[in-house]
Amino acid sequence: MNGIVVQNVARANGATIDALGACGVSTVHEAQGRTGLLAAYLRPIFAGARIAGSAVTISAPPGDNWMVHVAIEQLEPSDILVIAPSSPCEDGYFGDLLATSAKARGCRGLIIDAGVRDIRDLTEMGFPVWSKAIYAQGTIKASLGSVNVPVICAGALVRAGDIIVADDDGVCVVPVEKAQETLAAAQTREANEADKRRRLASGELGLDMYKMRDKLAALGLKYV
Amino acid sequence: MNGIVVQNVARANGATIDALGACGVSTVHEAQGRTGLLAAYLRPIFAGARIAGSAVTISAPPGDNWMVHVAIEQLEPSDILVIAPSSPCEDGYFGDLLATSAKARGCRGLIIDAGVRDIRDLTEMGFPVWSKAIYAQGTIKASLGSVNVPVICAGALVRAGDIIVADDDGVCVVPVEKAQETLAAAQTREANEADKRRRLASGELGLDMYKMRDKLAALGLKYV
Amino acid sequence: MNGIVVQNVARANGATIDALGACGVSTVHEAQGRTGLLAAYLRPIFAGARIAGSAVTISAPPGDNWMVHVAIEQLEPSDILVIAPSSPCEDGYFGDLLATSAKARGCRGLIIDAGVRDIRDLTEMGFPVWSKAIYAQGTIKASLGSVNVPVICAGALVRAGDIIVADDDGVCVVPVEKAQETLAAAQTREANEADKRRRLASGELGLDMYKMRDKLAALGLKYV
Amino acid sequence: MNGIVVQNVARANGATIDALGACGVSTVHEAQGRTGLLAAYLRPIFAGARIAGSAVTISAPPGDNWMVHVAIEQLEPSDILVIAPSSPCEDGYFGDLLATSAKARGCRGLIIDAGVRDIRDLTEMGFPVWSKAIYAQGTIKASLGSVNVPVICAGALVRAGDIIVADDDGVCVVPVEKAQETLAAAQTREANEADKRRRLASGELGLDMYKMRDKLAALGLKYV
Amino acid sequence: MNGIVVQNVARANGATIDALGACGVSTVHEAQGRTGLLAAYLRPIFAGARIAGSAVTISAPPGDNWMVHVAIEQLEPSDILVIAPSSPCEDGYFGDLLATSAKARGCRGLIIDAGVRDIRDLTEMGFPVWSKAIYAQGTIKASLGSVNVPVICAGALVRAGDIIVADDDGVCVVPVEKAQETLAAAQTREANEADKRRRLASGELGLDMYKMRDKLAALGLKYV
């Protein structure tokens, strides 16, 4: 199961990926039927980052970051690294040297269900990371893992080439084969929301705008 | 127990509320005998916010945010929404549309023992939230809860009309009937602290200022 | 075991301490053989702080901050307070008055395996704190603890005079007797990293730079 | 707020209490509209205990069990001690000596949102405890708390005299004024369940017994 | 994505399933290359249970157990129910009535990444459950989920028909297409272990039996 590097991963086209990124995590999650979220404990190391890209996945042994070097060679511009340890771990698999290397390949950021370090440097480089922990604990390079195999990262299935969308709300994965369909739904949703936002801002109530009063009364809501 | 909206909630006067907000969470908590804090896991979505207002409470089913729409109609200017799920939940009950609607009614912010989303938008709007999680997970509108009934939110009892004070230190609740008394105690405390702060800044030790040396020696403190 | 204040603690010289601080937590941790990290749950109250100093340790009863006053008298310029409760606690042992007092003695910051409060004030003062929680819960002054005895703080042994290094990556402790040796190793490491960073930034792969390909192949890594 | 012992607490009659205990936590919780549960992290120290009784409440400082002695004097036969620390704590407030004393007064058990110790002795005595932790950490007797004031214990409001029901499923509180009404609802529920259990055991499906098929189809459930 | 019930799920043959169960979780996990474990926080409600069966999966909304009734109809003898809430939840989805119904269909047990209740009854029935929590919190029947779609349960991918092995060590999933291969590896492993166990019991050291001394010395292990 270990020791495999899958090459030639199919990716969605760049325009679709970027458009999904512009929609953001919450909208994309809703657009694909409220699926695809990674766990809430993944948090960005600095506020305001907003990225989308194709996943290059890494299944790594606990406390061993050797496969990250292998994965970096597989990066194409705009890709995002996704690291899942093979058992729960919060060690700092990734720091400024790896970020420098990944960035040189065009990598847009890192999603890791473990720890990250060199936060100051990564922040200065503008290299965004969503991680389970910030932890300086060093790792070793002794055992094989795999690259671009399907992984479960923070409770979600991520396959190489799937689209990752990440922002201040967290991280969402879109299966590559649903990229177009999800984008269409997300953009429709966004268009609908603009009008609602304007009406709510003007003081109209959701109770009226969504015509909820009758349904609530029918269920027995009582005002006292 | 569910399906009730209490109207005509008594609130403290605005000047008292604002004065409590100016004192801040730590001072108000001390002033009412070290009571009223909500759990430390409630954290602000952005730094620097500092609000006070009357609580409009929501008891909501897990993963169902329908009652938030109902509650928004009950908001008066300067109120604060307080959402307590009826069982532990970290779903994202609240985002930019609800914030837009609440803000249009004059709402000062949200306290939620669950998740929130659209962090970037809420930050840009300057709509502060103290939450248990940041999580994009969408919710449904299927079941009734109640509005303005007493709730336990993050380990504290909050009744409609009670005063919520929230800042970078967390969240504190002041029973509406103790608002004046607590404010008086808080302001006295603040006055006392100004002088202490000046003396400590000049290098005077707490050991001397508070005359602690004899008591410590009596208890057996030994310098070696 | 309790009720002891150790005076006349040996400290490393200031230049060594400052040089360790300049290296930062991750480098220092690696330099001393990947040891000395405090637990990842200790987080800074504001981003960007970077300090080093000699530890003045406090073993405190749960919810009782009396010993902090005792410890402040023991501070020398550039020292760092390290507070370990004698059983798990997240109460707010430390706020703006104590920070004012500690700062007046030249204290560079606080490491606490419990809670801290007055975050706004501490941020404005530029007084950095790494804590387990932000919590306004007030404490009492009733029981003795000890000052400058060895403590276990967030899973690491800290003795008075040991060097604390803290930054956005967390907190590391360097035994005072290993300060010189650790500094030398840290500076060597830093020198090595500058060249690596430049090569990785130019697109060279870690696989080549570190000559990993043969070893990976020997272990059986397969490209498919 | 502290330093108060409320005497002469009104209690429900013993037959009602015992009957609620016989219904058990899950049934009683359902019978009062799915309210009253204490948090799931309260676990019994041994399996199989099943008790009900009137609450004698204790608000105790962190790491200080002095008030337990005060509360024991307030115990009447069949009462249950309910301890809530004034800030989060897992110290061992209660062990075999206190259990011996409480048992001598007829106390049926302890609910504690903190730690307990002497597990072997308590098990041999058959004195049941539902606690947040098992922890030998000793406590002190230095500060006042209160007895028989309302407390928030593990996320639920408990007032002196309220009925506590506890078994392997956890802990539930019934407001004393709703004891009769809740018991009636619980017993009705139990009667209904006996027939359902028999039918399900014979192989009838819930889908048919509860006539769910049409509703599910109407909502769009598809068999593929 | 929701509202689907997949029928006619392919299952492994019963002899293979039972043989995997006899090997137990740790052996099966090792036999398939150290994969397939569900998270350690899933714990059995009583000690000593040891089961294997084909998964009937349920994706359920938070706090809504309607789909369990739908799933029970899909059970064949020896199957195991696997419930994954669509967002984190610890409510008690399952109790004695559902267990009675499931057992009547030949179900061997339940794996649930949420809560369970009626522990006493389930224990008396000998119906084993591995759950994230024991919690009496009642659920509703309002929204659709799906049955026999792939789910992520406690961090592992489980598809309908995959083999679940569960015992005191936790829970492991074996992809149905790897059942034979995994069983063969597990049985080989067991055979090997019997001899090792005998030798170790007689006092032979692992250092000698596995011929580790030279490798350890080569890596630099020093005896002092």
Add this chain to the structure above:
Amino acid sequence: MNGIVVQNVARANGATIDALGACGVSTVHEAQGRTGLLAAYLRPIFAGARIAGSAVTISAPPGDNWMVHVAIEQLEPSDILVIAPSSPCEDGYFGDLLATSAKARGCRGLIIDAGVRDIRDLTEMGFPVWSKAIYAQGTIKASLGSVNVPVICAGALVRAGDIIVADDDGVCVVPVEKAQETLAAAQTREANEADKRRRLASGELGLDMYKMRDKLAALGLKYV
């Protein structure tokens, strides 16, 4: 720092060790001034075990149990293995084969700040373990750690030869040089408690037995 095996560790005499074990964790912890407890999250894999022995310590890399084999050779009859991973880990370092080997050397049990597996076998063997997790996750044998160096295990400093006492209340460590003094204090404490237990059982109140009423009144306790 790594790769060291310390031999010829000084141990306390067997009678002292056994007598400390007979006192139990809570009494020993109190007897040495309320120090020495390991964290409450260490729990026994089965109830009722009660052991004491000299610590053979292991500092192990995350997910690597090679050093356990090295440590087993260092065991003398009545010793207890103490495993601390060098970064947080819950993998299953230890199972029935290692237990068989350790038991053959006279080892009395295991304390591990990580995971353990083969619970059924260990229970049948009567080999007690206090662990952070029960988790079948397999480990590797690739990197060196150290044996019989000082470790921080679950928040407590343990040195080779220190006495470990463990029972249903958790785990306590007694520095070897304080063994006699702690035993004397523990036995005195036990003697005192027998009389207290008898008096409390007869209905005498702690308030009277410990003469607390005046002190409580002096602090302001009010009966209402």
